[in-house]
Amino acid sequence: MIAYRSSLRERELLGLKDLSASELDSILLRAAYWESHTEKRAPILEDRFIANMFFENSTRTRFSFEMAQKRLGTQVLNFAAAASSMEKGESIYDTVRTLESMGIDAGVIRLKPIGVLEELAKHVRVPLINAGDGNNEHPTQALLDVYTMRKQFGEIRGLTVSIIGDVKHSRVARSNLWALRTLGATVKFCAPDSMRAPELEAYAPYVTMEEALNADVVMMLRAQLERHGEGILKSKSEYRAQYGLTVDRAKTMKSHAIIMHPAPVNRDVEIDGDLVEAPNSKIFSQMSNGVPIRMAVVERALR
Template sequence: MTTAQMESRTKERSLLGLKDLSREEIQSILDRALYWENHVLKVNQTFAHKIVTNMFFESSTRTRCSFEVAQRRLGAEVINFSASASSVEKGESIYDTVRTLESMGLDAGVIRLKPVGMLAELAERVKMPLINAGDGNNEHPTQALLDMYTMRKHFGDLSGLNVTIVGDIEHSRVARSNYWALRKFGANVRFCAPESMKATDMDAPYITIEEALQSDVVMMLRVQFERHESNVFSTAAQYRDAYGMTAERVSKLQPHAIVMHPAPVNRNVEIDDDVVECPQARIFDQMSNGVPIRMAVMERALR
């Protein structure tokens, strides 16, 4: 195999986003996740000879831990990298850091970083497969995959499903990955947000919160007040009253409908305390489903 062919194969094993990933590839990841969810052994030695790294240049708890559990269940050795305790704090570039780790013989890297566009540049310049664990407000592919997996487990099919994403669409990489991927499977994606939180780069229609309650899936997003210089809401309580998933609003959902959230949850802001674990909520199911999804993604990168 030529060097060019090897580099092409490496790029195919990377997962930078879902916007440009085919429906068939997404389907194969979802199907493989089901295999790993049903796998008898909690830990196996499939990739005992592999070493992977989790490179988080933005803070994370759930995503990083979920990836590490997935990697260890596949038998891989794991190196966790935190920017706050590294040479990045001394001025080293993200590129130099990634290249340094790659030069140590690592087989794949999971990466979260803030600058939009940098991940694609890194993927072109490094030789190990890279998996996007969230890049700025661009994409968060594994979150969308586990969201789709959760929906598929509940409804059986994504085609024709009415999904409304509520909250800070403008700054949400979760909304973008779900938007790009769900439409490939025939789902109807709509948004619900105040004017200050609407995005202009996606053509899904915006609806009211009352209309959103008639959806099959209502996905609440974390309100990122820190990203807005000016807000139409002066307090979190005002946002809850206008867009929060309260117990009253849950009572208006269709019996088969489910409530989702990528977490972390701002309780009593976008979702009330007594709604987080109500019968129609699937928030902790989403977290559980993240492990088999990320096992499938890591297997794809390391195969």
């Protein structure tokens, strides 16, 4: 059973960096409960209202949260910045405070600016759940990734996980780093020089592509080529040649190793299309696991 918290700050989920192993484990265990739940809906939160506040585009995360919320019976309000008073100049803060004033019990929020979410949380009186915060954190994505690994290997402690690609701009890489280290895994990064986050090197070394493939989990990140304008990063074919998970490279992986990717996937750029649904790929399993993870996180926030 998940440990339900009475404190507002203990029910929100802004990131994983400061969560303990027991808190992470509690969420993972509750997700396993919801995954094993035979009925599609378990309306235990019918009297609760939750707002999905996406100030940045999203497909998988937004629909996964909405599916989780509706399975729990919550009353869901979906906010889209393009159809709101933000078009008239309203600030993110005023938008969130407006929804809070209308009586929501929790909010799921995705933002581009870094640091805004943490400031918002100081001023609102409902728990907030981070659905992607600039290139800072994406906690529920990392939770579903860790959940996928634990289902595959039984436990996280002792695993070696390589995260390959645009680490610099990746909130997924950061949240996975914090969660995996807390649970006892070894994390390695592999990235072109311009895609490295030097501040993370104290926690995970940057290694060659060859060494990165010698891992239990090979996690490819989306090649965010639109953020780069020079050299190798200007060419998809050259990026694939040097940092892509090709069919030939995949043959050098350990026999028990799995392939992961937070999606959206650029097929034949950071990963060959033939590998996306290969037997050792867990990419679509990750997406499926997002629903029970987010059920556990939403329940944690509202009970």
